[in-house]
Amino acid sequence: MGSFSPAGTADGSKRVASVDSLRCFAMTAVVAQHCGLMPFGWTGVWLFFVISGFVVTLAVIERPTDRPPLERLRGFFRRRTIRIVPVYYAYVGVGILASLAAGASVDLFDLLSLLGFYHNVAMGLGRGQLSDWPVAHLWTISVEMQFYLVYGTVLVLASRRTVIAILFASSLPPLS
Incomplete structure (x- = not known):
């Protein structure tokens, strides 16, 4: 199983390249839905919600307690x-x-x-x-x-x- 290797950004946050790729797919699905190209593009919204849950969890557990x-x-x-x-x-x-x-x-x-x-x-x-x-x-x-x-x-x-x-x-x- 692969591991996540977050890369630091200028604001101190960490980005996960594979999660950014999922964001791209989610955004493309939503845009395709609105353009009438993909009738199930609404799944991109749900994918955004899953990504948000993952990112929030990762951000909280990585912060010092x-x-x-x-x-x-x-x-x-x-x-x-x-x-x-x-x-x-x-x-x-x-x-x-x-x-x-x-x-x-x-x-x-x-x-x-x-x-x-x-x-x-x-x-x-x-x-x-x-x-x-x-x-x-x-x-x-x-x-x-x-x-x-x-x-x-x-x-x-x-x-x-x-x-x-x-x-x-x-x-x-x-x-x-």
Whole structure:
């Protein structure tokens, strides 16, 4: 079985070339789905979620554990926030401005679902739209942020044994 050999980057993070290759396949599948070239390209989204789980787990277990757990958790959330929120909020902000410039009103619930990362819930309720600006694809960011909140907290604060038990239990097929 091969081993992972992460390469350091300028920001101190480690990249795994084989995982970057999987990201390429996932992105290609999603783009092909949206272009009508691959009807099962949605699998790329699921692959992105799996990659995210792997990368987050690797990042957390490779960090030193000499700091208090809550300090490590704050650092975890800070890194995720810095990586996602600025670009995401800029995109949503441009969408709000475009909608308002087009004379459309912006529904407060829909806006809060985007800003609060529960856009997937709003879409499930048939809501979460901005007039004249595409936001339907942003449900994936909401799911990712919810994942970081739940899994990141468990991963940083729970014992390794508990994390392994949760991962094992979550991989079992549902009882029918």
